[in-house]
Amino acid sequence: MNKIALVVGASGIIGSNLAQELLANGWTTYGLARRPSTDIPGLQPVAADLLEVAGLETALQDLAPTHVFITSWMRNDTEAENIRVNSAMVRNLLTVLAPKHSVQHVALVTGLKHYLGPFEAYAKEGVLPPTPLREEQPRLPVENFYYAQEDEVYAAAERDGFTWSIHRPHTIIGKAVGNQMNLGTTLAVYASICKETGRPFRWPGSKAQWEGLSDVTDARVIAKQLVWAATTEAAKNEAYNIVNGDVFRWSWLWGKIADWFGVEAVGFDGTIHPLEAEMAQYSDVWRDIATRHQLTEPNLDRLASPWHTDLDLGRPIEVMTDMANSRQRGFAVYQRTEESFFDLFKQLRHDRLLP
Numbered sequence: 001m002n003k004i005a006l007v008v009g010a011s012g013i014i015g016s017n018l019a020q021e022l023l024a025n026g027w028t029t030y031g032l033a034r035r036p037s038t039d040i041p042g043l044q045p046v047a048a049d050l051l052e053v054a055g056l057e058t059a060l061q062d063l064a065p066t067h068v069f070i071t072s073w074m075r076n077d078t079e080a081e082n083i084r085v086n087s088a089m090v091r092n093l094l095t096v097l098a099p100k101h102s103v104q105h106v107a108l109v110t111g112l113k114h115y116l117g118p119f120e121a122y123a124k125e126g127v128l129p130p131t132p133l134r135e136e137q138p139r140l141p142v143e144n145f146y147y148a149q150e151d152e153v154y155a156a157a158e159r160d161g162f163t164w165s166i167h168r169p170h171t172i173i174g175k176a177v178g179n180q181m182n183l184g185t186t187l188a189v190y191a192s193i194c195k196e197t198g199r200p201f202r203w204p205g206s207k208a209q210w211e212g213l214s215d216v217t218d219a220r221v222i223a224k225q226l227v228w229a230a231t232t233e234a235a236k237n238e239a240y241n242i243v244n245g246d247v248f249r250w251s252w253l254w255g256k257i258a259d260w261f262g263v264e265a266v267g268f269d270g271t272i273h274p275l276e277a278e279m280a281q282y283s284d285v286w287r288d289i290a291t292r293h294q295l296t297e298p299n300l301d302r303l304a305s306p307w308h309t310d311l312d313l314g315r316p317i318e319v320m321t322d323m324a325n326s327r328q329r330g331f332a333v334y335q336r337t338e339e340s341f342f343d344l345f346k347q348l349r350h351d352r353l354l355p
Helices: 013-024 053-060 079-100 145-160 183-197 207-211 219-231 250-261 275-279 283-293 306-313 324-328 337-350
Strands: 004-008 028-033 044-047 067-070 105-109 163-169 238-242
Touching: 004 013, 013 028, 013 219, 044 053, 053 079, 067 079, 067 219, 079 145, 105 145, 105 219, 145 163, 163 219, 183 250, 183 275, 183 283, 183 306, 183 337, 207 250, 219 238, 219 324, 238 324, 250 337, 275 306
Parallel strands: 004 028, 004 067, 028 044, 067 105, 105 163, 163 238
Antiparallel strands: none
16 A cells, blocks of 8 residues: 655654655655755655644645654743644644545654653652653643643544554654754764863763663654554554663763763763853854864754753753553664764764764
8 A cells, every 4th residue: 555654844853764764665755844855865845834724735735645743843932832832733734634534644753741841840849750751651730732732633533533653752863953952963063162172071961860871762763663653553542652772871971972072071070061051152163163174054053952952961860761662562673872872973974064
């Protein structure tokens, strides 16, 4: 049967890797974004704004996707606005597609804020969940736009009869320029600035994150899980955590990253040193580095997202996730985390985004 995928957010870290995975497996693949990427061979771009229903109807009028993968979201100033905007994006998309009666499966990517709380209450005392995080843990008693997005998928599935899957990655490691949550590239840019200026590569986060166990999600791994869940009968109508499959301590990995860049690693010194404040002073420094090394992106803000890296590395608890739900259903992909980072760094250098 011909499988036609619509990847929403195809320009992002997850969406771009998913598009490549689908194309490699012979899917007809469309990539929807406000400014869709055209650098993935075979991906058919669709330009649309999910908040503009009339424009969305026009953009999708000739498309009848069998599988929809929602990997995008929009950051707003408050959680109430996050809920209003991000739920509308999902609702508008599925409402516009409903009359076509073509959709068989919808996959929604959210994340660990499902367990840790939204930006306004992220990993705060009083809402800290037990770890490892498991899919059956109840929703927190706070407003959360992830919950609102899920509820839109559930309502549309009941109305239109498609199956669904929810995917909850930890921090995503992969390449995307202009992404709002990009820890791997943020640390790579920070390390490159330290190398160029002779600064030490200082740990910016909490003691709990420095000493505790953690895990991350390679963008290539979640891409494989998304395809698996969409095509495996036993995987339908479930929520899944998705991480690489190993665990590590930042106190170990920080030195590995420092060695890769040839900089001096400095660990937790008793104080959190937020990267957002530190990197705010480096815009001109990075522009100079980009000019001297003929890099393709001189705008530091398009490469680094230190605000989100601070959220991840500043958490007051160790955070790791349980993968039993998908493992028991046959998903066995595994990725070594240090290689996720090193592969990313090599790609960033190859693409002339790092010196």
